[in-house]
Amino acid sequence: QVQLVxxxxxxxxxxxSLRLSCAASGRTFSTYSMAxxxxxxxxxxxxxxxxxxxxxxxxxxxxxKGRFTISRDSAKNTVYxxxxxxxxxxxxxxxxxxxxxxxxxxxKDVNYWGQGTQVTVSS
Numbered sequence: 263q264v265q266l267v268x269x270x271x272x273x274x275x276x277x278x279s280l281r282l283s284c285a286a287s288g289r290t291f292s293t294y295s296m297a298x299x300x301x302x303x304x305x306x307x308x309x310x311x312x313x314x315x316x317x318x319x320x321x322x323x324x325x326x327k328g329r330f331t332i333s334r335d336s337a338k339n340t341v342y343x344x345x346x347x348x349x350x351x352x353x354x355x356x357x358x359x360x361x362x363x364x365x366x367x368x369x370k371d372v373n374y375w376g377q378g379t380q381v382t383v384s385s
């Protein structure tokens with residue numbers, strides 16, 4: 263069982279930066295692949311970024327490549343999402359996710375979800 267708690271969301275102007283954090287409970291954090299998804303009002307939840315359990319492999323949605331960076335610190339049981347050059351279309355609730363799989367890019371493969379943190383980018 264893993265519990266995930268996100269933080270770091272907020273309101274930022276277009277072009278600005280935010281760093282999201284996701285703190286995970288449990289001693290087996292390093293065995294889970296981790297990911298970030300987001301959901302904008304009226305839209306389906308979509309994949310943003312993922313990182314393997316070793317941290318050696320990452321994957322990004324095309325819409326965030328070159329702007330967002332996912333990382334993990336197993337000593338702190340925490341995964342991060344550094345978001346730069348934010349755009350109004352990045353506005354959404356961002357969810358942290360954990361999976362038993364090697365790397366997770368589909369919501370159907372997620373085993374645990376966080377409660378979400380709101381990110382709002384003003385133009």
